[in-house]
Amino acid sequence: MNGNGNLRVGLYICHCGTNIAGTIDVKAVAAWGETLPGVVVSREYKYMCSDPGQQLIVDDVREQHLNRIVVASCSPLLHEQTFRGATAKAGLNPFFFHMVNVREHDSWVHEDKQAATEKAKDLIRAAVRRVAFHKPLEKKRVPIHPDVLIVGGGIAGIHAALTLANAGKHVYLVEREPTIGGHMAKFDKTFPTLDCAACILTPKMTAVKKHPNITLWTLSDVTQIEGYVGNFTVTVKRHPRYIIEDLCVGCLECIEACVYKQAKYPDEFNLGLGKRKPIYIPFPQAVPQLPVIDRETCIEFKSGRCKKTCVEVCGDRKAIDFKQQESTETINVGSVILATGFQVFDARRLPYYGYGKFPNVYTSLEAERLINAAGPTQGEVILRDGRKPKTVGILHCIGSRDENTNRWCSRVCCMYSLKLAHLIKEHTGAEIFNFYIDIRTPGKGFEEFYQRLLNEGVHFIRGKGAEINTWPLDPSEEGKLIIRVEDTLIGKIRRIPVDMVVLSVGLEPHADAGDVRRLFNISCSSEGWFLERHPKLAPVNTFTDGIFLAGCCQGPKDIPDSVAQAGAAAAESLALIDSKFVELEPNTAYILEEACSGCKTCIPLCPYSAISFVEAKKKAEINEALCKGCGTCVAACPSGSIRQNLFEDEEIFEEIKGVLAHA
Amino acid sequence: MTDKPKVAFYWCASCGGCEEAVVDLAEGVLNVVAAVDIAFWPVALDFKRRDVEAMADGALLASFVNGAIRTTEQEEMAHLLRHKSQVLVAFGSCAQLGGIPGLANLSSRDEIFQTVYKEAPSTVNPEGALPKSLHRDNGDCVSLPGFYETVRALNQVVDVDYYIPGCPPTPKIIQQAVEALLSGKAPEKGSVLAPDRALCDECPRKDTRPEKLTLTAFKRPQEILIDAEKCLLAQGVVCLGPATRGGCEALCTRGNMPCTGCFGPTSRVRDFGAKALSATASIIDSNDEKQIDQILDTLPDPVGLFYRYSLPASLLRRKKLPEQPATKGCAPKAG
Structure with missing residues (x-):
């Protein structure tokens, strides 16, 4: 046997309660095991992974001078480390152990007890013959780089970055938009407490910018990652802002001075509901507090013949650079937190709701901007046709819980729909109808908020909105949007005319989530959400060591859950960094x-x-x-x-x- | 007779090239003759089987047997020489791995007889007579060796001590092997008497193989004008050098032809063709199943390419035979 002296194998068959013993005759297998060449001890035991089970191995090695251990039990994924540990504790090299999976590969998948018992014997015979050739191996230790890369500057990325930075770790926060803040920065108030989103978010954004331990790169993409847990080399591509960050003081006079006296182009931050100039800042509290130039609309980029009043006003600061090029940064980090977020469902995919066709059909995110005091209408709900709505329909589950689009529940829509109902009613006094399949309010304070809405006189119609049309049946319906719905509580098809429709669009993975997944070599669920290593016990880990998940890139969740998960990801990352070394499997x-x-x-x-x-x-x-x-x-x-x-x-x-x- | 060590040469299912290889030692053959007595060499010297049968067991220092085992006679001779020899050497690809005759394992015996004795354009056989191991005519009895269903390598029939690879073995390899055997410093039993590194190690084109080599089509040597210095794989020609044991001094690649694998696998490889196939397939530059199929279509005869010399010694050994009633007489069950 490979020059390791006489083979003396200890063989242990685990009952796993009745998981294994219910199907496999473990006593017969243990008795048969004694007849195998090289096997000195063959036992069965109720739970081999328990302390007494492991102690059996330790005692037998000492008393019977065993030199190889075979345990037939569950999956190596669960307990290989456990039994390697017991083997090492007994004084043997841990790699003189081999595991046989007679649970997932045998007892759980077979019903014929006799055949399952025979299969267990075959698998055990194979392991005993194999383990004779095992060599002693050592795990290699490599140091862990203490820096962390966080991809995505929404609330999850921001919270993880601040947690790690406050713990003294250096963080690179990479965001592809011109500002951090993510979706949360667009919200007016947050459910169910109705805190002002900006009031709680922007201090954290500023803290990121100010923190000496955080390097913030906006307008940047990770393009390459190499290496392994503890030692990743990451390439980040930084797209030009055409503003030199170190020279700009954020006075924003250049925006004022732009040759365009009026803002003319649809403003991305307000989802096109407002206008911006070619040189702009996404929103007043953007971080970094720097303008950005859009080369698609800037006259200097289009014709090269602009008066460049922006440059004039910038003067000696010389912070505007039309020749700025894309640059590349290469950094070394030990761990990565992916907080790349989500995109909202594109309501155009469901033409029967008329989004993009009827001006007064809005998405929920647009409605957030309309009621936001910092939004394009300064918080007044004014429709695209200039009217103020007297009746509003909010349609739940648009692009969620739908066989034709996305099957999953987006988790936040019920609550934000309730919130929008409350806020629109507050702003306009309009009559509000909610069209829902089920109201899901399981979070803290959520059900109470729902009760509050019921008391406020918001209407709830149980039925998913079927279509929006503009066909009046009488003059009072002229100019209205007609919501057709099956009211399942009264069992009737109803037509409800309203002035404004809000489509509560669901959350879905980013269109390029697959590229990110491949780049970081992690897994996705079939829906495209990044897959956690274990849904219960490793919810922020991925199958790639050293890469963690936070926020909606892993699945839809609300702000408290995103923040909690970001904290967990930061803690996992910290635990990894502070372990100082990673042990590499010697396989x-x-x-x-x-x-x-x-x-x-x-x-x-x-x-x-x-x-x-x-x-x-x-x-x-x-x-x-x-x-x-x-x-x-x-x-x-x-x-x-x-x-x-x-x-x-x-x-x-x-x-x-x-x-x-x-x- | 002197008391010089006695050796024997014998051929089984082979082309005769291995016998030529001995002659090809040229003046080197004199050294061999000076050092040993050739006690049996049917192709060149007039000894009979009964001369060997008369020898005491182990009387021969070494027997060099080339060719695969296809007939009963070959198997009998293999056993006979095994008994009479201290050392039995499988000489050349056919004895070592089954060789080119081993590709007959892609057909059954009946298919072979059908083709050779009935269907081949040059065959004139109006009675449709097929070889039989025993023929009686007017009280006379004529016997022929039986023809097995399956071709086997020598070590699938008798215990073999050493292997000299090659189709045929090169003079240098033969000389080194004979010297090693005569010197008494014989290597470990079962060794192949040739270097244990793949051919690329000694190929003059080695440095021209790029680190990242990928192909979207394979070329056969007759399809392109082969660059005399560049790695053949880099030119799209399937060269089995990476999988093949070296020691031939890269005769073929020096001659502007790809290695076809006659020296067989290194000691670390169980199935030559599978390894060669896996290495070749790994340079295909596509992840699209359809395109991969198209690329693979540029290899018209994969078994003949990758298992040219080693089908009987491979894990699969032969094409599965059709279910048939138990064979009678001299045709034992396929190996």
Whole structure:
């Protein structure tokens, strides 16, 4: 056995309560196990992962001088580390242990008890034959870079950045828009407390800008990330603002001085409800407090013949630079928090609601801007045709809970619809109708808010709005939007004429979430939300070590949940940084240098760029710290000169032979 | 007879090229003759099978057997020489891995007989006679060796001590092997008597292979004008050098032709064709299934390409035979 003396295997079969023992005859397997060559001890036990279970291994190793351990129980994902730990505690190299999954691979998926018992024997025979060839291995420790990259400057990214920065860690906050703040900056008030969103958000935005531990890059994208947990190298592309950040003092006189005396172009921050100039600041409290020039509309960019009154007024500060180029920054960080947020559902996808066709149909985000005191109408709800609405319909679940668009519940729409109903009523005194499938108010204070709305006299009609049309049945309906709906509480189709419709659009993953997912090598759910490592026990971790999630990129959530998750992601990141080192699994590939012919087949295949060609030796070389043990190069090496710890040919062939030895 | 060590040469299912290779030692053959007595060499010297049968077990220092095992006679001779030899050497690709005759494992015996004795354009066989191992005529009895369903490598029939690779082995490889055996400093049993690194190591074109090589089509040598210095794979020609044991001094690639893999795998590889296929497939530059199929279509005969010399020694060994009643007489079950 691979030069390790006489094989003395300890074999343990776990009942896992009845999870395994209910289907597999564990007593028979244990008795049979004793007959296997090399097996010295063969036991079954109720819960091998319990302390007494692990102690069995420790005692047997000491008393019976075992040198290999095989545990047949659940998935290695759950307890491989546990049993490796027990093996190490007993004084053996932890990699002299091998695990057999007789739960997920056997008892849970079979009903025929006899056949399941035979299968367990086959799997165990394979493991016993394999473990004989295991070599002692050591985990490699590499230091963790203490800096953190946070992608996305919405409330989640901001909160995570401040938490980490306050803990003394350096944070790079990368945001692709000209300002941080995200969606929250567009909201008027927040449910259910009706706090002013700007009042609670903008101090945090300013704190980000001022914090000595935060490097803030707006108008920037992450374009490349290499490396591994604790040691990522990240490339950030910084798009030109045409304003030199270090020279601009944020006086905004240039905007005033622009040759356009009137704002002329649709303003992105107000979703086109307001206007801006070619040189503008997204909103008064934007951070950084710097203008940005839109090269699509700026006369200087279009014709090169502008009077450049903006430059004139900037004067000696010389902060405006029409020749500013895209630049690239390369940074090293140890961990990453993705807080890239969401996009709202595009209501144009459902033409029967008339969004984009009837001027007085608004999305909920547009309604937020209309009632916002800092919005395009200074908080007065004035319709696109100049009227003030006397009746308003709010349609829930537009692009949520819908087989035709998005199946999921967007979680926040019920509450923001209630909030909008309250605020519009407050601003206009209008009569408000809510059209809902179900009212979902499970958060703290949410149900109470719903009760408040009911008491305020807002109408609730149980039924999803079916369509909006403008066909009056009598003169009183002229110029109205007619909402057709099946009122499921009275069992009738109704027509409700209103002046204004608000479509409560759902939340969905960004259109480019797939690109971000690939860039950071993480997983997505089928809907496109970034996938957490475990829905309950690792909700902010991803399957890629060192990359964490915060906010709506992981799934729809409200502000308190986003902030809580951002805090959790920051804490996970801190825990990682303060552990100082990462231990790398030793299941890495290695090159038999003597045998390597230098054919270079392996080099482009490595997904982690861990293999390089050493010209001096004319041979390939694997960077062990970068290797993830995927085995691609091992399989591809045409001369069999790359091998892999824990997946050596002998180990695999013995395992195969063991399974196939079934008589 | 002197008391020089005795050696034997024998051929089984092979083309005769391995015998030529011995002759091709040129004046080097004299060194061999000076050092040993050739006690059996049917292709060149007039010894009979009964001469070998008369020898004591282990009387021969070494037997060099080339060719694969296809007939009963070949199997009998393999056993006979095994008994009479201290060392049995599989000489050349066919003995080592099954070789070109091993590609017959893509057909059944019946299919082969059908083609060769009935359908081939040059065949005249109005009675449709097929080879039989026993033929009686007027009380006379004529026997022929039986023809097995499956071609086997030598070590699938008898225990083999060493392997000399190549189709055929090169003079240098033969000489080094013979010297190693005569010197008494024989390597570990089961060794292939050639270097254990892939051919690229000694290929003069090695440095011209780019680090990131990807292809969207494979070229056959007759389809392009091959650059005499550039890595053949980089020119789109399937060269099996990365998978093939070196030691031939890159004869083919020096001759502007790709390596076809005759030296077989290195000691670390279980299935030559699978490894060669995997390495070749890994340079395909596409993630689109349809396009990949199109690229693979530029390899018209993948088995003949990747398993040209090693089908019997591969994990699959042969194409599955159609279900048929148990075979009789001299045709044992396929290996």
